[in-house]
Amino acid sequence: MISVGHSPDADDLFMYYAIVFGWVDSALNQKFENIALDIQTLNEKVLMGELDVSAISFALYPLIKDQYALLRTGVSFGNGYGPKLVKKKGVKLKKNFKVALSGKHTSNALIFRIFYPEARIIYKNFLEIEQAVLSGEVDAGVLIHESILCYDDALEVEVELWDIWQELVKENLPLPLGGMALRRSIPLNRAIDIEKTLIKAVDVALKGKKTLSQMLMQKGIIRVDSQKLDIYLNLYANEDSVVLNSQQKKGLEKMFKLGYDAKIYDRAIENCDDYLIPMEYESLRFN
Known part of the structure; x- marks a missing residue:
């Protein structure tokens, strides 16, 4: 059972619940246990190594980079808006x-x-x-x-x-807010399968947005009405949430540099790609 932490806010619920509702399955038949906690509690649990996969604040990542890989999916950025x-x-x-x-x-x-x-x-x-x-x-x-x-x-x-x-x-880059991380001790073939499953979950959620939103509202776990839910998901769970893009990577690298320059991090992260799961392993393994 793979423990997956996510926050109880609407975008995390929306991006993960396609798995809970059975809309998406793992190709390796891996099973997922969802754990809903506020984002700082999730950050602390990841710092302690207590979760296999979790939503995290991007600002946490330089502190856990040796224990967790950064996932490409389930990302939230501000683009003209934010906290x-x-x-x-x-x-x-x-x-x-x-x-x-x-x-x-x-x-x-x-x-x-x-x-x-x-x-x-x-x-x-x-x-x-x-x-x-x-x-x-x-x-x-x-x-x-x-x-x-x-x-x-x-x-x-x-x-x-x-x-x-x-x-x-001093640049028009998206504001990094939240992403996901995966424990490095998970075998690589299983890690790739987990990431692909989560990518599918976000993609399927977006394609079935109206139905999934209604199901979440019916469960009574969303804190806003349907109109505000739609507005919120357009901000933080959208096409840019499926797979990390080049501009988002630049934003992340800029955030990590700001933290390093401010002596919040003891080591710099200059290239996000170095911390992602190497998806090319799958094609090499079966060649």
């Missing part, structure tokens, strides 16, 4: 403002820490951030997942993390 830094309306933030982020190893936390080095950070479950701002526990908070679409009218956006990303990289 939002929100505050109460009319509040002016000081340089050392107190902020709630969704986890130390999340991609939004990496970008935030580089851009706001004097901010006082606390980490909370992403579902608790909006209330922390409203209650005055913090001055501001970074909203992620579906929360970017529907937050309290008493709040306003201080800045979009997309705009911060653009300022940092």
